[in-house]
Amino acid sequence: MMSVAKIAAIGAAAVFAALFVGWWQVDGPGADPAPGKRPMPLSSMDFSLTDQDGQEVGPETLIGHPSLVFFGFTYCPDVCPTTLSDISGWLDELGPEAEDLRTVLITVDPDRDTVETMAEYVSYFHPQIQGWTGLPDQIAAVAEGFRATYEKVEGEDGSYTMNHTAGVFLFDATGRFVSVIDYHEPREFAVPKIRRAMRDGTKGAKS
Numbered sequence: 001m002m003s004v005a006k007i008a009a010i011g012a013a014a015v016f017a018a019l020f021v022g023w024w025q026v027d028g029p030g031a032d033p034a035p036g037k038r039p040m041p042l043s044s045m046d047f048s049l050t051d052q053d054g055q056e057v058g059p060e061t062l063i064g065h066p067s068l069v070f071f072g073f074t075y076c077p078d079v080c081p082t083t084l085s086d087i088s089g090w091l092d093e094l095g096p097e098a099e100d101l102r103t104v105l106i107t108v109d110p111d112r113d114t115v116e117t118m119a120e121y122v123s124y125f126h127p128q129i130q131g132w133t134g135l136p137d138q139i140a141a142v143a144e145g146f147r148a149t150y151e152k153v154e155g156e157d158g159s160y161t162m163n164h165t166a167g168v169f170l171f172d173a174t175g176r177f178v179s180v181i182d183y184h185e186p187r188e189f190a191v192p193k194i195r196r197a198m199r200d201g202t203k204g205a206k207s
Contacts, residue, residue: 037147038147038177039145039146039147039148039169039171039177040145040146040147040177041174041175041176041177042059042062042063042067042171042175042176043059043063043174043175044145045058045059045142045145045146046058046059046141046145047059047134047138047141047142047145048134048138049106049132049133049134049138049139049142050115050132050133050134051115051118051130051131051132052115052118052119052122052130052131052132053115053119054115057130057132059145059175061102062102062104062171062175063173063174063175064173065100065101065102065173066100066101066102066170066171066172066173066194066197066198067101067102067103067104067170067171068087068090068101068102068103068104068168068169068170068181068194069104069106069146069168069169069171070083070084070087070104070105070106070167070168070169071105071106071107071108071143071146071148071150071164071165072084072105072106072107072108072164073107073108073109073112073113073162073164074107074109074112074113074117074118074121075109075112075161075162076161076162077161079166079183080105082183082184083166083168083183084105084122084124084125084126084129085125086184086185086187086190087103087125087126087129087168088125088126088129089187090187090190090191090194091103091126091128091129092126093187093191094191094194094195097195097198098128099128100173100198101128101194101198102130103126103128103129103130104129104130104131104132105118105121105122105129105130105131105132106132106133106139106142106143107131107132107133107139108139108143108148108150108162108164109162110133110134110135110136110138110139111136113131113133114133115133117133118131118132118133119131146165146169148164148165148169149163149164149165150162150163150164150165151163151164166182166183167180167181167182167183168180168181170193170194170197171197172197172198172200173198178193178196178197178200179193179197181193181194
């Protein structure tokens with residue numbers, strides 16, 4: 001019969017192996033290097049949107065600051081509020097460090113997500129989270145640069161929902177894409193990724 005210590009060691013090894021595989025696929029040498037699949041640098045993007053205050057924003061709003069960008073929509077039943085709650089927790093843990101971090105929700109449902117709707121929605125989460133919207137062709141342009149995907153799914157009663165990329169895009173202060181933080185990624189892994197991007201981006205901007 002296995003001892004409790006041996007069972008615990010096997011369990012810990014299994015958890016470590018799973019986490020290592022996740023790192024290998026997302027951040028490590030196993031990340032997909034195929035051209036066109038990784039987000040473009042922010043400096044290579046060209047888009048114009050409107051924030052929750054009615055101000056024009058674009059890639060230049062993010063460059064110069066590390067940034068977190070998430071695609072979603074206000075009618076989203078679970079993934080979006082869960083992710084924004086997770087992001088709020090990351091920002092809380094970062095504390096004063098997070099003041100330089102641009103954090104943005106970009107809607108994939110511009111027909112319903114007006115400036116006013118976005119302003120109300122993001123107010124339910126961390127005050128540092130911004131909500132950006134625009135015309136359908138503007139949203140398509142920004143999604144192309146980020147390599148994000150979304151599609152409208154019609155319901156039988158005339159209603160609809162949106163399928164969309166669920167990860168959070170992380171960029172450093174130079175506008176270089178660093179990583180995707182996966183949906184439901186544990187805080188103990190997400191926050192160090194953000195801190196690393198903030199540190200490395202600062203070094204790159206000074207070099």
